[in-house]
Amino acid sequence: MAETSAQGAxxxxxxxxxxxASEYFGIWMVxxxxxxxxxxxxxxxxxxxxxxxFYGNTFVAGQSFDYHAKGMQIFxxxxxxxxxxxAINVATAIVPLLGFVSPIVFLxxxxxxMARGLRFxxxxxxxxxxxxxxxxxxxxxxxxxxxxxxxxxxxxxxxAPLASRWFYRYLxxxxxxxxxxxxxxxxxxxxxxxxxxxxxxxVIGIVISLAIATLIFFxxxxxxxxxxxxxxxxNAFVAGLFGMVVPLMIIYFLCAILYRAGVRNVVMNASVxxxxxxxxxxxxxxxxxxxxxxxxxxxFLTMGLMRPWxxxxxxxxxxxxxxxxxxxxxxxxxxxxxxxxxxxxAEYLDLEGFDFGF
Amino acid sequence: xxxxxxxxxxxxIAEGVWHPPRSSEAIKAEIxxxxxxxxxxxxxxxxxxxxxxxxxxxxxEVSSRVGNVPRRISFSAGSLFETPDxxxxxxxxxxxxxxxxxxxxxxxxxxxxxxxxLVVAVFLLATAIYRFALxxxxxxAVLVTPDVVPQTMSAGTLKSLDATLLKPSQLPEAKRRAIxxxxxxxxxxxxxxxxxxxxxxxxxxxxxxxAFALPSxxxxxxxELVDIxxxxxxxxxxxxxxxxxxxxxxxSLRQIYRAAGTAGLIMLIAGDVGSAxxxxxxxxxxxxxxxxxxxxxxxxxxxxxxxxxxxxxxPLALARFFTALxxxxxxxxxxxxxxxxxxxxxxxxxxxxxxxREAKASKAETK
Numbered sequence: 001m002a003e004t005s006a007q008g009a010x011x012x013x014x015x016x017x018x019x020x021a022s023e024y025f026g027i028w029m030v031x032x033x034x035x036x037x038x039x040x041x042x043x044x045x046x047x048x049x050x051x052x053x054f055y056g057n058t059f060v061a062g063q064s065f066d067y068h069a070k071g072m073q074i075f076x077x078x079x080x081x082x083x084x085x086x087a088i089n090v091a092t093a094i095v096p097l098l099g100f101v102s103p104i105v106f107l108x109x110x111x112x113x114m115a116r117g118l119r120f121x122x123x124x125x126x127x128x129x130x131x132x133x134x135x136x137x138x139x140x141x142x143x144x145x146x147x148x149x150x151x152x153x154x155x156x157x158x159x160a161p162l163a164s165r166w167f168y169r170y171l172x173x174x175x176x177x178x179x180x181x182x183x184x185x186x187x188x189x190x191x192x193x194x195x196x197x198x199x200x201x202x203v204i205g206i207v208i209s210l211a212i213a214t215l216i217f218f219x220x221x222x223x224x225x226x227x228x229x230x231x232x233x234x235n236a237f238v239a240g241l242f243g244m245v246v247p248l249m250i251i252y253f254l255c256a257i258l259y260r261a262g263v264r265n266v267v268m269n270a271s272v273x274x275x276x277x278x279x280x281x282x283x284x285x286x287x288x289x290x291x292x293x294x295x296x297x298x299x300f301l302t303m304g305l306m307r308p309w310x311x312x313x314x315x316x317x318x319x320x321x322x323x324x325x326x327x328x329x330x331x332x333x334x335x336x337x338x339x340x341x342x343x344x345x346a347e348y349l350d351l352e353g354f355d356f357g358f
Numbered sequence: 359x360x361x362x363x364x365x366x367x368x369x370x371i372a373e374g375v376w377h378p379p380r381s382s383e384a385i386k387a388e389i390x391x392x393x394x395x396x397x398x399x400x401x402x403x404x405x406x407x408x409x410x411x412x413x414x415x416x417x418x419e420v421s422s423r424v425g426n427v428p429r430r431i432s433f434s435a436g437s438l439f440e441t442p443d444x445x446x447x448x449x450x451x452x453x454x455x456x457x458x459x460x461x462x463x464x465x466x467x468x469x470x471x472x473x474x475x476l477v478v479a480v481f482l483l484a485t486a487i488y489r490f491a492l493x494x495x496x497x498x499a500v501l502v503t504p505d506v507v508p509q510t511m512s513a514g515t516l517k518s519l520d521a522t523l524l525k526p527s528q529l530p531e532a533k534r535r536a537i538x539x540x541x542x543x544x545x546x547x548x549x550x551x552x553x554x555x556x557x558x559x560x561x562x563x564x565x566x567x568x569a570f571a572l573p574s575x576x577x578x579x580x581x582e583l584v585d586i587x588x589x590x591x592x593x594x595x596x597x598x599x600x601x602x603x604x605x606x607x608x609x610s611l612r613q614i615y616r617a618a619g620t621a622g623l624i625m626l627i628a629g630d631v632g633s634a635x636x637x638x639x640x641x642x643x644x645x646x647x648x649x650x651x652x653x654x655x656x657x658x659x660x661x662x663x664x665x666x667x668x669x670x671x672x673p674l675a676l677a678r679f680f681t682a683l684x685x686x687x688x689x690x691x692x693x694x695x696x697x698x699x700x701x702x703x704x705x706x707x708x709x710x711x712x713x714x715r716e717a718k719a720s721k722a723e724t725k
Binding site for chain 2: 027029030034035043049050052053056057063064094095130299304305330333
């Protein structure tokens with residue numbers, strides 16, 4: 001038989017991204033243009049074309065992923081989300097006390113939204129004619145995301161690796177590829193180990209921020225403020241606070257990138273498909289940080305025009321450092337074929353800035 | 359005829375991989391077309407071997423072209439042919455004479471000097487939408503909003519403020535009556551007339567010396583503000599005239615619609631510009647909305663000057679009130695900065711004096 005059994009040989013297979021900046025530039029520009037011309041309606045179709053470009057150019061063992069959501073599906077999903085948000089805002093405007101209730105309702109609804117949103121994203125993703133699926137429950141999402149998030153925040157980030165572990169266990173242990181399942185059990189110790197550069201950088205950052213704040217405080221306090229000593233003290237305090245908050249935010253942003261890259265490596269390397277084919281990730285933390293930060297500068301300096309170059313560059317970097325080690329033949333995977341459901345939940349998460357691209 | 363020639367000879371379109379229905383099994387294959395019939399054959403198949411999949415040009419589903427991403431051709435039985443040969447598939451679609459919309463979008467997207475025109479168009483359109491279309495939409499939304507909306511909104515707001523921050527007023531009856539009389543004179547001369555506004559006295563508590571207007575015409579005045587003005591009732595009335603200005607110019611409704619419109623616009627292009635740029639746009643929009651807020655305050659100041667002049671009261675009372683506020687609370691001596699919701703007090707006082715001169719001049723003219 002002339003079967004392409006690229007994974008039959010075993011050994012590490014690295015993923016490959018074949019998209020180019022020049023090709024994506026046209027898609028990106030037309031997406032924005034048609035979105036503006038149609039007063040936003042096209043943005044649903046734009047999302048489909050963008051995702052099809054990135055998924056379709058991500059190759060593993062010679063075949064690419066694919067994204068199957070339809071523009072109309074996304075559009076209806078967004079309409080539902082917009083209608084719900086408007087209804088909530090109008091209700092809050094009429095009965096302002098609802099403003100205290102609706103965040104609590106949201107917090108309760110969020111796990112359900114996440115479980116459904118993840119399911120939608122998985123089900124519209126395919127590889128070799130077989131769709132992914134996600135079987136996580138709302139209760140699982142509550143434990144993984146809400147409780148995990150609370151633990152991470154209440155411990156001032158010290159227990160964040162624990163929360164990361166819960167989240168990724170929820171994500172991978174419920175992920176299916178056709179009739180095969182994924183499984184992961186990253187060790188907390190390893191996550192702490194991978195987070196070490198981020199932690200060290202953050203501590204250094206706090207010290208530097210404090211030093212800058214103190215310096216600004218004393219310099220500003222010396223400046224006369226119409227001869228009013230109280231006023232000068234107040235000004236100096238505000239200036240010092242700004243001097244601390246701004247560097248801290250930058251440091252936090254940098255550390256978060258380092259942390260995520262480290263956790264990704266640990267989690268992927270601890271994940272298996274069908275109990276024996278091990279996923280692989282060797283994303284260099286500082287290399288990735290450099291890619292993200294330099295992209296940011298380039299995009300701003302070119303008023304956004306370099307965004308296609310930056311986006312394909314980042315994706316290529318991530319994809320090149322991902323792969324799978326096949327342990328023997330994966331065999332023929334059969335699709336369990338279920339409808340993808342309504343896009344509204346995934347669109348809500350999308351609007352809120354969650355990104356769960358597979 | 360050309361179509362006859364085509365139907366007689368089978369034509370090979372592209373090479374690729376064929377997947378049986380619902381299966382990851384991949385077989386190297388070729389797609390052929392003969393007249394209206396489309397078939398997939400195993401690569402290197404012998405002459406008598408049956409086709410892997412069979413369909414018609416009208417029944418197969420072909421994914422639209424995005425860059426050079428592999429194309430999917432789905433057959434009605436559920437099997438799938440995948441090929442990186444986009445050019446071949448485009449030829450096939452041309453024969454079918456369909457999928458024009460998809461081809462048009464892809465045509466636009468191709469890397470071509472024409473893209474420069476699109477780039478310029480995007481920048482011009484984005485500016486035009488933000489500068490002209492959005493403000494126009496806001497005006498339309500303000501016009502079509504029925505009065506019942508601001509009324510229910512305001513009733514709810516006042517109720518919840520009373521339940522949380524505000525307390526009943528402790529002002530002496532005589533003082534209250536004097537302010538109410540002056541307020542009635544102002545209301546008479548404003549756009550909505552006497553019944554259009556209602557004045558509510560409250561003890562400010564945590565919000566201190568303040569006065570604010572709800573879109574329905576409900577105006578709330580705190581005892582603390584009256585205390586700052588002391589015996590000069592014109593100061594209080596000038597502040598109330600300023601609040602009437604906010605009501606008549608529908609500032610709060612406009613602000614709500616503008617914020618919603620900007621947030622919507624940013625959300626729609628968020629996926630294409632990336633989250634970092636989205637954050638910058640959101641913060642930029644917030645900064646710009648502050649400029650609208652300062653503009654609205656200035657407009658209301660102007661309104662106060664005109665209304666006070668009309669009512670035969672001192673139009674400079676508002677400027678005097680700002681001085682009193684600065685002396686008593688030791689705030690607001692700074693110049694205007696782009697991070698403020700209100701213009702700086704020195705700027706506001708300068709403008710008030712100028713407007714007062716203009717108002718006096720125009721009143722003298724009409725006499």
